[in-house]
Amino acid sequence: xxxxxxxxxxxxxxxxxxxxxxxxxxxxxxxxxxxxxxxxxxxxxxxxxxxxxxxxxxxxxxxxxxxxxxxxxxxxxxxxxxxxxxxxxxxxxxxxxxxxxxxxxxxxxxxxxxxxxxxxxxxxxxxxxxxxxxxxxxxxxxxxxxxxxxxxxxxxxxxxxxxxxxxxxxxxxxxxxxxx
Numbered sequence: 001x002x003x004x005x006x007x008x009x010x011x012x013x014x015x016x017x018x019x020x021x022x023x024x025x026x027x028x029x030x031x032x033x034x035x036x037x038x039x040x041x042x043x044x045x046x047x048x049x050x051x052x053x054x055x056x057x058x059x060x061x062x063x064x065x066x067x068x069x070x071x072x073x074x075x076x077x078x079x080x081x082x083x084x085x086x087x088x089x090x091x092x093x094x095x096x097x098x099x100x101x102x103x104x105x106x107x108x109x110x111x112x113x114x115x116x117x118x119x120x121x122x123x124x125x126x127x128x129x130x131x132x133x134x135x136x137x138x139x140x141x142x143x144x145x146x147x148x149x150x151x152x153x154x155x156x157x158x159x160x161x162x163x164x165x166x167x168x169x170x171x172x173x174x175x176x177x178x179x180x
Contacts, residue, residue: 013037014047018056018067027064027122059120062135066122075103075157079164082178083171084150087143090136093176094129097156100167105155109144119144151178 008016017033030048034041048065052058059068085093097104104123111117123129136143145152158164171177 008037010047013039013043014051017044017047017065018051018058021058021065021067024067027061027066029064033065059122061120061122063128063131068120068122075159077159077161077164078105078155078157079168080153080155081168081171082151082153083145083176084152084178085145085176086150087146089176090143090145091129091133092174093171094123094132095126096170096174096176097154097167098123098125098129100170101158101160101163102167103157105157107144108153108155109148109151111147117144117147 016037020033021028030041030044033044037044048058048060057068059066083093094104104121106118106120108116108118121132123132135141156164156167158167168177172179
């Protein structure tokens, strides 16, 4: 009987989750972890919260949980950009960025009650963009930009400063970039 099919102690389960996330290299859904470990998704949410409390760099993305060493450490050039567009333009915005070799690390909106709301998105290629858009559509979720009339920021990163510059110019050409 494999470790994941028998009933694990909570501490063993958390270590197993940590190991899976470290070695997977792509998002893992809470539902798939729950199914593999024969527990509810809520148990997984609690386990991940406890792992985060131990300062494990686990983030919840729209595609699932990921073990994320700070990509800013791997990609030397980062910049924050301000964009404004409709929800229907989100896929175009993200594709422009990744087509220029830029990683989209997060999206931030300013909420009138809660202040800055930040979501880590971790998008670096068209496959990630498609998964993100498909997830939003399949869950009937709203984009954060819908809270702010389309205004939002992204932290973007690349190993090439010129790629960031070209991506910003491309966003400007299609009217997505907000400027001073």
